[in-house]
Amino acid sequence: MAKHTDLSIDFLGVKCENPFFLSSSPVSSGYDQCVKFLEAGGGGIVFKTITTDLPDECSPRFDATRKEGLPFVGFKNMEQTSDKPLEENLEALKRLKQEFPNKVLIASIMGMDEDDWTKLARDVTACGVDMIECNFSCPQMTSEGMGSDVGASPDLIESFTKAVVKGTHLPVLAKMTPNIEKMEEPAKVAMNAGAHGIAAINTIKSITNIDFDKFTCLPVVNGKSSISGYSGKAVKPIALRFVAQMKQDPELADVPISAMGGIETWEDAAEFIMLGAENLQFTTSVMQYGYRIVEDMISGLSLYLAEKGFNSLRELVGIALKNIIPAEEIERDFKVQPKINYDTCIGCGRCYISCFDGAHQAISWNEEERRPEILEDKCVGCQLCLLVCPVWDCITPGKILFKDQSQLGKGSKSVFTEDAPNARRLKVGEYNRP
Amino acid sequence: MNQLNTSRKIEVKEGISLKPDQGYLEETISPFTPFTAMEEASRCLLCHDAPCSTACPADTNPGDFIRAIRFRNFKGAAEIIRENNILGGICGRVCPFEKTCEGACVKTGIDKPIQIGRLQRFATDYEKATGFQVLEPAELTKDKVAMIGGGPASLAAAAALAKEGYPVTIFEEREKPGGVLTYGIVPARLPQYVVDEEIDYVRSLGVEFVCNTRVGRDISLDDLRKQGFKAILAGAGMQKSIKLDIPGKDLQGITTAMEYLSKAKTTKGNIHPGKYVVVIGCGDVAMDCAITARLLGAEKVTIMYRRTREEAPANRAELLYCESLGINFLFTFTPVEFVGEEGKVKSVRGAGSRDNSSIEVQADMAIYAIGQRPQDLSSILPEISFDDKFYIMSDGSGNTSADDIFVAGDIDFNSNKTVVHAVAAGKKAAASIKKYLEERGGN
Numbered sequence: 001m002a003k004h005t006d007l008s009i010d011f012l013g014v015k016c017e018n019p020f021f022l023s024s025s026p027v028s029s030g031y032d033q034c035v036k037f038l039e040a041g042g043g044g045i046v047f048k049t050i051t052t053d054l055p056d057e058c059s060p061r062f063d064a065t066r067k068e069g070l071p072f073v074g075f076k077n078m079e080q081t082s083d084k085p086l087e088e089n090l091e092a093l094k095r096l097k098q099e100f101p102n103k104v105l106i107a108s109i110m111g112m113d114e115d116d117w118t119k120l121a122r123d124v125t126a127c128g129v130d131m132i133e134c135n136f137s138c139p140q141m142t143s144e145g146m147g148s149d150v151g152a153s154p155d156l157i158e159s160f161t162k163a164v165v166k167g168t169h170l171p172v173l174a175k176m177t178p179n180i181e182k183m184e185e186p187a188k189v190a191m192n193a194g195a196h197g198i199a200a201i202n203t204i205k206s207i208t209n210i211d212f213d214k215f216t217c218l219p220v221v222n223g224k225s226s227i228s229g230y231s232g233k234a235v236k237p238i239a240l241r242f243v244a245q246m247k248q249d250p251e252l253a254d255v256p257i258s259a260m261g262g263i264e265t266w267e268d269a270a271e272f273i274m275l276g277a278e279n280l281q282f283t284t285s286v287m288q289y290g291y292r293i294v295e296d297m298i299s300g301l302s303l304y305l306a307e308k309g310f311n312s313l314r315e316l317v318g319i320a321l322k323n324i325i326p327a328e329e330i331e332r333d334f335k336v337q338p339k340i341n342y343d344t345c346i347g348c349g350r351c352y353i354s355c356f357d358g359a360h361q362a363i364s365w366n367e368e369e370r371r372p373e374i375l376e377d378k379c380v381g382c383q384l385c386l387l388v389c390p391v392w393d394c395i396t397p398g399k400i401l402f403k404d405q406s407q408l409g410k411g412s413k414s415v416f417t418e419d420a421p422n423a424r425r426l427k428v429g430e431y432n433r434p
Numbered sequence: 435m436n437q438l439n440t441s442r443k444i445e446v447k448e449g450i451s452l453k454p455d456q457g458y459l460e461e462t463i464s465p466f467t468p469f470t471a472m473e474e475a476s477r478c479l480l481c482h483d484a485p486c487s488t489a490c491p492a493d494t495n496p497g498d499f500i501r502a503i504r505f506r507n508f509k510g511a512a513e514i515i516r517e518n519n520i521l522g523g524i525c526g527r528v529c530p531f532e533k534t535c536e537g538a539c540v541k542t543g544i545d546k547p548i549q550i551g552r553l554q555r556f557a558t559d560y561e562k563a564t565g566f567q568v569l570e571p572a573e574l575t576k577d578k579v580a581m582i583g584g585g586p587a588s589l590a591a592a593a594a595l596a597k598e599g600y601p602v603t604i605f606e607e608r609e610k611p612g613g614v615l616t617y618g619i620v621p622a623r624l625p626q627y628v629v630d631e632e633i634d635y636v637r638s639l640g641v642e643f644v645c646n647t648r649v650g651r652d653i654s655l656d657d658l659r660k661q662g663f664k665a666i667l668a669g670a671g672m673q674k675s676i677k678l679d680i681p682g683k684d685l686q687g688i689t690t691a692m693e694y695l696s697k698a699k700t701t702k703g704n705i706h707p708g709k710y711v712v713v714i715g716c717g718d719v720a721m722d723c724a725i726t727a728r729l730l731g732a733e734k735v736t737i738m739y740r741r742t743r744e745e746a747p748a749n750r751a752e753l754l755y756c757e758s759l760g761i762n763f764l765f766t767f768t769p770v771e772f773v774g775e776e777g778k779v780k781s782v783r784g785a786g787s788r789d790n791s792s793i794e795v796q797a798d799m800a801i802y803a804i805g806q807r808p809q810d811l812s813s814i815l816p817e818i819s820f821d822d823k824f825y826i827m828s829d830g831s832g833n834t835s836a837d838d839i840f841v842a843g844d845i846d847f848n849s850n851k852t853v854v855h856a857v858a859a860g861k862k863a864a865a866s867i868k869k870y871l872e873e874r875g876g877n
Binding site: 066068069346347348349350352353365367370390391 | 472481483504
């Protein structure tokens with residue numbers, strides 16, 4: 001058997017056999033579901049948000065965005081918190097912890113006021129769970145002062161976090177809403193109020209599609225619909241950005257983060273870890289494909305770590321943060337021009353079209369031979385052509401050209417040369433196409 | 435039908451699955467849904483120069499209609515097809531794609547071509563299903579045009595002229611228009627409702643059909659001129675099947691492809707298909723005969739062909755489909771005798787065309803599918819030139835040696851003998867007719 005690196009990692013002082021957790025959502029709302037996921041290999045579960053009052057749900061309540069033949073590019077959800085009575089949920093938590101003592105159980109809670117938050121924290125702590133996640137961020141709650149209303153209000157975050165900490169000795173995670181400009185501020189408020197870590201991101205307020213006959217958004221609930229949370233692969237780039245910005249903030253650099261937002265594959269998972277997350281959650285991909293996907297997350301990530309020579313998952317945490325720098329620090333004195341492999345080029349002309357219509361008119365089209373030709377004097381090295389080429393390994397990074405100090409600030413009039421003295425320091429031309 | 439009794443579909447060609455219980459009247463290839471159409475359209479590279487469009491004889495413009503589907507403009511896709519090809523739904527089913535658009539598809543350089551025919555069918559089906567009609571009738575105020583024969587060439591020419599405001603009357607000797615579409619091609623490839631709908635489409639543009647009327651018998655060329663038809667299109671096909679002059683040729687149970695197919699089609703399959711059927715020839719018509727026989731319950735169907743599989747003119751997809759139906763192929767055998775008993779055929783004897791083999795195949799039905807020829811229309815159209823096989827001589831654009839007589843379809847010696855080429859020829863002839871009528875200064 002190929003070498004696998006162990007994926008166990010401590011999170012908030014709790015040992016997790018792997019970082020893959022179900023997020024609080026329809027996929028973690030019942031005992032049987034949780035058992036199935038844990039048996040499939042999941043490291044733990046954030047049990048669906050428990051409240052004192054039970055919500056009434058609408059039907060239908062989901063929608064998905066598609067692209068061409070691809071389903072679930074993004075996913076919209078109108079469901080609120082657990083619709084099961086408090087006692088039933090508490091009972092499920094107890095049983096799960098008893099039957100799976102080595103798995104990690106996180107109770108997600110949402111109170112109506114400070115007292116309710118404290119009471120819920122006490123209730124779930126009594127069940128033996130390992131930590132508590134405060135849901136400050138559900139964007140589709142029907143009651144005011146709950147859900148993402150809280151996440152957008154520093155005062156409410158502060159008072160509710162304090163209320164939860166008052167009711168438990170367990171580690172407390174504050175789950176952030178992305179429906180704000182900067183996540184660092186509410187995260188700091190939660191940490192200063194006694195939280196031990198941050199969970200991010202909850203879903204993004206969205207309208208996915210409009211019904212062309214009924215003229216409202218989807219899903220249509222008796223002719224009407226509402227804005228509600230968006231998740232799935234489409235939100236991953238936004239989630240990654242929020243996580244990176246928190247981890248790059250000096251005050252939050254050491255704060256443990258449980259990250260989520262569009263995790264479908266081990267690669268998605270690894271990306272969040274490289275930006276500093278120590279724990280991962282997902283739902284949308286499970287709603288589409290089932291719990292079994294965790295098997296490929298575990299296998300894929302441990303094989304990758306072994307291939308790269310990492311001895312533990314911890315070594316990967318935050319590894320990319322130092323290489324994500326402000327735009328003004330990016331080097332802008334060279335360009336990497338593409339090269340076309342004519343042995344594999346099929347002559348579709350897509351690079352020609354994209355370069356002319358969407359870039360710098362640096363590819364000409366040889367009509368007779370049906371092939372693109374790069375015009376070196378016009379090519380700025382943007383590499384749009386690499387991205388649109390449908391053939392594996394046909395267009396790749398090629399010649400590197402430099403401009404010296406005298407050419408900086410001249411924009412498109414800069415003169416580039418091939419043999420600049422600083423050529424050797426560059427780490428370009430590496431081609432890693434997903 | 436033993437081979438068909440399997441619970442799973444048999445993959446014949448990418449995307450073409452044979453249903454275990456395929457019926458004679460049932461279309462073999464399943465339609466795309468909006469999901470699968472989007473999936474297939476998004477496989478398309480949307481090439482800069484769209485070689486698929488260049489390769490379409492009828493200018494149906496797949497490059498543009500696939501892009502329309504890809505960007506979810508399904509009605510726009512139907513519009514692109516219909517404006518260029520009135521028989522778009524038919525061509526989307528019977529075109530020899532591997533020799534036209536799909537053969538030119540650049541995606542083949544990566545894996546396999548886009549299923550252009552199926553996408554075309556999706557768009558025309560969508561047009562129908564949504565009650566959308568691309569083409570609206572024009573006011574028919576110009577010179578009258580008559581057409582002889584109601585096959586694909588005439589239908590395409592008639593639609594093109596009607597769109598320009600020319601009243602067109604099609605004279606068809608059989609009960610229904612459509613020619614080979616109605617009386618030839620097997621429903622598994624082309625269900626009759628598709629043919630009927632597209633003929634209705636032509637009719638909706640104001641084209642009139644006079645059926646059961648044979649020019650030369652029921653009405654003469656002079657009559658047509660006297661009735662005010664200023665231009666006449668000979669759009670006839672090839673009705674005469676080529677036969678073999680070999681011993682036993684007059685036995686009962688020997689028939690021609692056209693007779694066999696047309697009888698099966700007009701009775702919706704209510705014929706005696708034969709139990710042991712030998713089809714002679716290996717073109718698309720032979721495939722249709724073999725498929726008909728097999729789907730109607732013939733126990734054993736054998737195709738006897740004098741050349742090799744590689745040389746067979748049939749579409750590969752059809753050939754593979756026949757093979758999947760359990761049809762036997764005897765390549766490099768030429769029939770040399772029909773053996774009979776009590777006046778009925780009981781076997782076909784074949785001799786190796788490339789060696790000294792000989793074979794005798796049991797047969798209670800033998801079908802000639804080795805080509806057709808046009809009927810002799812030279813006495814009906816005395817003013818124009820024919821070649822020695824009764825094909826009409828033309829300039830490649832539908833002009834004949836008479837000013838007001840034009841030609842399109844298989845009777846044209848320039849014809850390529852496929853539906854899509856007939857559509858192309860019909861459009862070209864329509865353009866020539868329009869030019870002629872404009873130049874002579876009529877309406």
